[in-house]
Amino acid sequence: MATATAGRLRIPSEANTAAWFFLAPALALIGIFFFLPVAAAMLLSLTDFDLYGIANPGNTRFVGFENYSRLLRTPDFWLALRNTFYFAFVGGPLTIAVSLGAALLLSSKLVRFKGVFRTIYFTPFVTTLVAVAIVWRYLYHSRYGFFNYALSYFGVGPIDWLGDPHWAMPAIILMAVWKSFGYNMLIFIAGLQAIPEELYDAAAIDGASPFRRFWSITLPMLSPTLVFVTVITMIGYFQLFAEPYVMTQGGPLRSTTSVVLLMYEEGFRWWRMGYAAAIAFVLFIVILLATLVQFRLQKERA
């Protein structure tokens, strides 16, 4: 057996052609509807295309990286980035912790009516965000809202949830956690069910405490699920838009303006498409970096 490619699979060239043939439709679709627009947006971000440019293409200038350099010099952008990080790095872990907690409770043998609770916890996820946000706006009302009413029983003075620049983001995070933990919870439940019961039995015989069992069995066995949930949640949270759009319009004092909201305003309210495209690419890079860091951390732990 003197083949040079020992250990590597040799694919006959006809099969290769066939593979391309089968892949072609999907590749064409992705190319036309994904890579092409992305490339176009990339070009757009290097121009000052705006309302005047729509009127007359001659009013558009190629400006190189000026949009990017202006963006990096704009305090509003850094504030939006800070807000987005705040939301993702406080809201993200919180959502994961709450959903894991709920999943553990619902997987416990002591809990009855599991189906009912699962449905209840999952309901917020399938409701319309805009409608929910409007209801929450009432709950947060500083004078008539339920939260302040409940807090007043504990002697806590009224909090101006959506009107105080310090409280607005926590208020949005709280709502977002409530809204999205149900989905992660279901995935965690599925992950928990895949852990063989024998491991727990063996650990119990060895005298491991419940906490030890969670730390040494549940968490490691759940880690692929955890990676998936973390990455998906983070990517979703970096794209924060609808909650502040409906509840605060980015205020007060821009304390809830996220990068996507900023992009929406520049692009679709003021029609500065070139600038908005630059924001989109910066956000893309930020999300890409954050995801790579997460994969890296997970790999190191594994």
Added chain:
Amino acid sequence: MGREGEVVSELIPAFERQNPGIRVQVQQIPWSAAHEKLLTAYVGEATPDIAMLGNTWVPEFVALDALEPLDARVARSSDVVRSDYFPGIWSTNVVEGITYAVPWYVDTRVLFYRTDLLAKAGYDRMPSTWAEWRTAMVRLKSGMSARQYPLLIPITEWPPPVILGLQAGSTLLRDNGTYGAFSQPQFKKAFDFYIGLYRDGLAPALSGSEISNLYQEFERGNIAMYISGPWQIGEFTNRLPKSLQDKWMTAPLPGIDGPGVSLAGGASLSLFRRSTNKEQAWKLMEYLSRPEIQLQFYKLTGDLPARRSTWRDSSLAGNRHTRAFREQLDRVVPTPLVPEWEQIATKVFEHGEQAIRGRKSVEKALAALDSDVDGILKKRRWLMEKQKAGSR
């Protein structure tokens, strides 16, 4: 657009009867989507023959070169009589000397107030100067609890600070709309007055979305005055309880030393350059502009007519709540006719909020506002330079 879109369909059959051979297709779009829809229609070369435009959009569509100049048609028309319109309103449709749209209905801001609360503070009518207005508010406040306020101006609304600026004689922008003029003494005077209302507890620092039910607050006497537009007449009539109906009134806005100006808002009818039925479309615009149709439109929508002769009808002249609007409409001025205006307007209240919440001094906020506005107008400056170079 909005309710107007529904109502105009009711006016169309009569027009079609008078003009056999012309068929009108009405497309309704909600206000919130209208601006974007018209812009995309322009890009897609699918603009309508006629459209209703918010009059602050006119400069933008003129910049797009989307609208047909109307001066020659207006001069020939016996239905669209320029002198019968409120001059301040008409001027919002004129960009660099050329008329691009015809006012359809008008919108301006006046004060809505509780007559009983003001009477308790010793006033039988609304004062007409800033100083007296402020004194009235201070007196009102002294009889109120800590969470009640004489005046409500949501901090996320640009019209109030802009109106005060116009009253103080500010041009808002300078050098032909290429730089902000907010640091100049006129606007600063207005801004000081505006910020002072919040600093002295005469108005609550609330954003628009934080006010859950304005009518309830008004009913409970938590606020005594509110600056708003004509649509609020219908809302106040329908939403306030019967017992309060004879206790609210409207008044023209106070000014620095006597009745002040307000905004020349409203909607206009415009003809699109790409239309292939301009003659027929113009006929429809003339029809909708007739005083009797304007009156019918008012009765259907509550939108105030743009023609002075329509206001002589008893349904308007005899209505005590529209009277203040009639008076105010003689004193309206447009905001700067530049396409960037809406964005500039949001910057006004954003920097206002910084000052209201004490994050910045008035001077610093205004300097930052001017610098932002100069940034927004950068492209406009370049275009004007280019035009100048081209015409040389």
